[in-house]
Amino acid sequence: MLAPLPRLLIEPAVHRALEEDLGLAGDITASAVIPADHRSTVMMVARKPGVIAGLDAADCAFNLVDPDIRLTRHVEDGQRVTPGTTVATVIGASRALLTGERAALNFLGHLSGIATVTRGIVDAVSGTGASIVCTRKTTPGLRALEKYAVKAGGGGNHRFSLADAVLIKDNHIAIAGDIATTIRRAKANAGHMVKIEVEVDTLDQLKAAMAEGVDAVLLDNMSPETLHRAVEIVDGRAITEASGGITPETADAIAKAGVDLISIGWLTHSAPVLDIGLDYKNAEN
């Protein structure tokens, strides 16, 4: 069940993308060479296999250029495509279609890229019970959209912002003094609807954290064997999250160690785009 993002969270980003692309003169190529009254049907077509995300943003891009453009989806966000799959048909004034093309495709390709790599790693751990989640390592300005794309790929979301939940990391502990003190301060100051997670590098740190009691533990850069032992120590008293340098190749072994979650920054910060193009089909009357 993938809930769409409210348009309020999509439109400002799309507006900015179009402002970038229109400059002060607009699309001088389309204006120069395409007759004003020419109308077309074009298709957004996948060139590579993947998972689609971002159709609302693509639709919004065309719509902000020209509210009379109509986009019809043949695939929904979260669905797989193969090379040649027509993702959507778009009909409207030819100039406006070509003007909106790049902004629409930049969103669709970027977000589908995230959904695609997420789906790959989700499938790699399928059956283990571990969930794949993203981090705050997102592209500046696109966090809401990228977190949504991860969900479209079958993943889950960790914190959306520093305001969401307490996550105590190594630098916090280094400054605050020791893990127990840090956790106690967090409990004393955090609100009642806020969960507290602590990052640990060793099993000793883990034991210290569990002695204080936390909602979740981030097990940083541990081998599958150490993770297995960590899961035993936690013994269901907290959510267990593995993190740090996990790849599609190592994910399955990590997952089989029994952790609840695997968090991966590259889902959002390093996913290559999914190649989707816009093909002209025919003129409209």
Added chain:
Amino acid sequence: MLAPLPRLLIEPAVHRALEEDLGLAGDITASAVIPADHRSTVMMVARKPGVIAGLDAADCAFNLVDPDIRLTRHVEDGQRVTPGTTVATVIGASRALLTGERAALNFLGHLSGIATVTRGIVDAVSGTGASIVCTRKTTPGLRALEKYAVKAGGGGNHRFSLADAVLIKDNHIAIAGDIATTIRRAKANAGHMVKIEVEVDTLDQLKAAMAEGVDAVLLDNMSPETLHRAVEIVDGRAITEASGGITPETADAIAKAGVDLISIGWLTHSAPVLDIGLDYKNAEN
């Protein structure tokens, strides 16, 4: 000679990134566990080899959180780093340092990632005379910064927007009718300071374009052999640009075909981040 971006083009993007990360409650972890008057020295350290870009954005992120933070660069944008290189030292209130960390690193990692892949491909064609340039396939909201990062990696910039230059593509020709008509319309309508480029798929199209006269030709998806022939046809009368599916492996052969430019979308749309972390060094007095 890498000219810095004006702060007017950096600050709005950094502001948005911080708004995303602060929510309405701010950094509830740092507020809860770090004493208000604690000050630290931290270091931004490269974890992988690469080329740095985005120090102004990183500095701006810390500065918007707390104008009293001081960032000292040990490396400038455009310079290479190896794992362990300290990119910058940052001194200030510990809470503010940790609050600004993720926004600063998200910019620095993303832009350095682009500079790094650009540098890789620029080096791959070194000595051939071909320049590597990026496209309009940028991440929405970050075009100015990403174009700058490409320059930091030794590349050049193609169009910044639809308003910059005329680039006639296949869809324009399909709608306008034929290549000669399309070019003539462009010449009749484009301003005198605007260059005109046309995308061609075949040598016949190229000949048709050259018969009309254009400033540049985009040679789409051609083999090195065909590109070589295309360069001969153009014979210095236009800038020649190769595009389409070029990889680090194929770039050298493409470049040796004699083209002036190689344009590559994945410099900006698919570069993985350069891994840069923030290490706590010591408390300040």
Added chain:
Amino acid sequence: MLAPLPRLLIEPAVHRALEEDLGLAGDITASAVIPADHRSTVMMVARKPGVIAGLDAADCAFNLVDPDIRLTRHVEDGQRVTPGTTVATVIGASRALLTGERAALNFLGHLSGIATVTRGIVDAVSGTGASIVCTRKTTPGLRALEKYAVKAGGGGNHRFSLADAVLIKDNHIAIAGDIATTIRRAKANAGHMVKIEVEVDTLDQLKAAMAEGVDAVLLDNMSPETLHRAVEIVDGRAITEASGGITPETADAIAKAGVDLISIGWLTHSAPVLDIGLDYKNAEN
């Protein structure tokens, strides 16, 4: 330990307040009657007893009118004042001081009003172990500041937004069908760092909720006796929150029923301002 709000969360609201107050002509009274080079010392003085909150916003208001104004605090946010207490001294150009006065006082009075009523109710339940928290019934545009003011008054914060935590209310249950189904859907879809709370009107509903397991229960409009029974039923397995029509008179009895939290909308939506004025002290040279 009251952590200040980042200026990024304060300045936009203050900017808007000044835009409202300056129109297109600015302060036509001060411009007409005060010499441009006249400088003054003025004092912000409490006229009524209360608790101060909002000094950063007041400082920001003066600062946005004229960056050379200097505000010195004699009281910090969260501290009590009595009639006549000088909260802060402000020195600068007389015109700018009078131009910024109303915006500064509107923030300071509004937020101190919230801190004051919060402190009153927090004191009323002192010793019971119950915390007083605010809700999402905040004044549009001021949520971050009002939530901060509640903390300045000794209270805590419930959800900051719909995105923070799951809170299942009567309308959700009415639409979803029954309480167990609703809780199961929430668990299946909510992220791992998100707490789940459910609002119940009766002890039967409470038992149904506890049977599914939730992080917190909102006990709506229950008498102290029923609340006492509810706390027994929950028996430490969830956070208990009383809500609905609680007044300073009834709060103590509610708190003594043993609930963890008492949430009160009128802390933010109906607190009268704390009367604070600006007194001219003398001219500066």
Added chain:
Amino acid sequence: MLAPLPRLLIEPAVHRALEEDLGLAGDITASAVIPADHRSTVMMVARKPGVIAGLDAADCAFNLVDPDIRLTRHVEDGQRVTPGTTVATVIGASRALLTGERAALNFLGHLSGIATVTRGIVDAVSGTGASIVCTRKTTPGLRALEKYAVKAGGGGNHRFSLADAVLIKDNHIAIAGDIATTIRRAKANAGHMVKIEVEVDTLDQLKAAMAEGVDAVLLDNMSPETLHRAVEIVDGRAITEASGGITPETADAIAKAGVDLISIGWLTHSAPVLDIGLDYKNAEN
């Protein structure tokens, strides 16, 4: 005759309220537990007696969440309600209705609260010829809406901003030197369409002001007897405005002293919300 505010003056405030409430993840409760295609009829129902204001803002809130929601009014702004009065019926997608509920009610409750207290004091002076007006002591960011709510309650508006009219207060006089000098400067510098009012604390000051000639006098903190004498002194040559600590209990005596206007800050800065709730009625097909 209550003229509606232009939507341009309403929508930005509503947009900000929704941004506050949606965070980056949107309404995670509704998304998790309400089926995407479920549609409902809900009713906004008054829980207390009062006067309604803010229906355009409430409508705008639902509309920005989902343009397909339809709100039908059963009461217009400015009309009285009793507990149980259905103010409006709202029909649309259930998720969107619940997502927009709080923002809509926060506006409607806040503005109706202002209209209600205004109506109360307007009724208290009914028949005396005195008008009740609000001040610039408004909630930051909501001045246009709050001034409108005062009119919905039967009151009038004093200055909207520092740019509207000249109002000489005690601090201006203290700095400028004396009341006559201050008034003369104001007359020399203010535009021809701008009225000039002066605040006086004593009858001597009043006489000095009238000797210069002003459009209006603000009679600050005077007893009914003194006000009566002040009205005699003014003798129709200026508008007379009483201000300072006026309550519903004292308003009638103040009004009977013959002043034209009574200005009251707490209409806008301290009015409690009018309690209005949203009740689920039934599912739509």
Added chain:
Amino acid sequence: MLAPLPRLLIEPAVHRALEEDLGLAGDITASAVIPADHRSTVMMVARKPGVIAGLDAADCAFNLVDPDIRLTRHVEDGQRVTPGTTVATVIGASRALLTGERAALNFLGHLSGIATVTRGIVDAVSGTGASIVCTRKTTPGLRALEKYAVKAGGGGNHRFSLADAVLIKDNHIAIAGDIATTIRRAKANAGHMVKIEVEVDTLDQLKAAMAEGVDAVLLDNMSPETLHRAVEIVDGRAITEASGGITPETADAIAKAGVDLISIGWLTHSAPVLDIGLDYKNAEN
């Protein structure tokens, strides 16, 4: 006594001007040809005689490009210059000076142009007792600045917006039915601090307006003789304003008819710029 505009009313317009001029690539000429560390002294020099206005905006333009630039004024807003007068000296990084030049000069030239034509007409009516005022026929986005420039030229300001004062025009009367009804409605609905003016085309209309009583009358397109008669009819009971097609040539005769004000749209909508250039003086060390 010319009061400066608050920076809050200047900076957004200057920011927009720079955004227009920097695009996404910034000043590619200065970046390409000027060494990064080169510093200069440049001078803003009048090429034509006129009156200066807009130095704050010009200063803000340089300051937003580079906060280290220092602008020293040799002339203040409102003062006359002759060809060759150095208006200001500006010192800073050469690139930044050249990047900010056009935005700075566009403001300074435009606003000085308005001040210059205003001064011309003010001088033309000197000694008559009539004031020259501008209208709402301003350049979109620049009203506050243009109204300020009129004051710098010795003129005054009519309404700043539709919200300032009531001005009943021919179309209002045509719709409302007749002049008396229209004025009565205005009096019944306008606030007590709001002046009411009515536009009349004939002496009969004027008599009808005066019979109702208004604060000001706008005498539209009347000859000096008719204006003289109108002033007699009004006989000091209202402000008299002449408007409609008044030129420097006709202004003196109009003014001598005894009107209080002459309002002129072309002060703001059609004033040519005052030619001011930027001259390079020398390099700085």
Added chain:
Amino acid sequence: MLAPLPRLLIEPAVHRALEEDLGLAGDITASAVIPADHRSTVMMVARKPGVIAGLDAADCAFNLVDPDIRLTRHVEDGQRVTPGTTVATVIGASRALLTGERAALNFLGHLSGIATVTRGIVDAVSGTGASIVCTRKTTPGLRALEKYAVKAGGGGNHRFSLADAVLIKDNHIAIAGDIATTIRRAKANAGHMVKIEVEVDTLDQLKAAMAEGVDAVLLDNMSPETLHRAVEIVDGRAITEASGGITPETADAIAKAGVDLISIGWLTHSAPVLDIGLDYKNAEN
């Protein structure tokens, strides 16, 4: 072929104009005197001869005040009008029509003024082969609209921003040292799609520039005779542009010297408005 500006480039400027004109209280005259349900037909009528530009902005102004207003054009942008020509008919709520009138006319008059003076000078050089182009001397905030208006008047556009093209001016050369060095730096650093123009004051400078090779030369303040000689020197190897103090009287002689372009700042910075009024026609039912 005049391509319309995208609404994204029009609406923000129109929004700002309406914000300026509505203040916080809106149109207090229309609200006070026009019945809420009165509807009218009004006409926008030219009072002077000229060329129309800006109908999209005018339409947008009415539309932002009230989306139900309908504007029907009788003339298109770029067409000539004579005194009395009805440019458009506008039908809708009378209050909204009068509220939007001034913003709509301020855009239409300003942009038509630019189109009109442009058309005048374009006609003056008709038959010579020279094009008339505008500069970056535009009114702050309106560059995109003003550049469009120049095209509506038959002119062309020079650079839209500093980011568009390299234009080396006297100050660049003074700082960089000499013309050849400056051009070489520009060529080394500018992108391949960017044209390079250099401003020259003398024929010697021109020869130096042509020796390096540039795309265009700006011939500054030269007599027709010198321009003629310059055109001979260039001999088709670059675009020739005359600039500096050109008036309608001198333009023809300049054009006949054989230059390709004549650039004129006053098209945008000093064009008087075209007088267009709004006439009430009748009430609608």
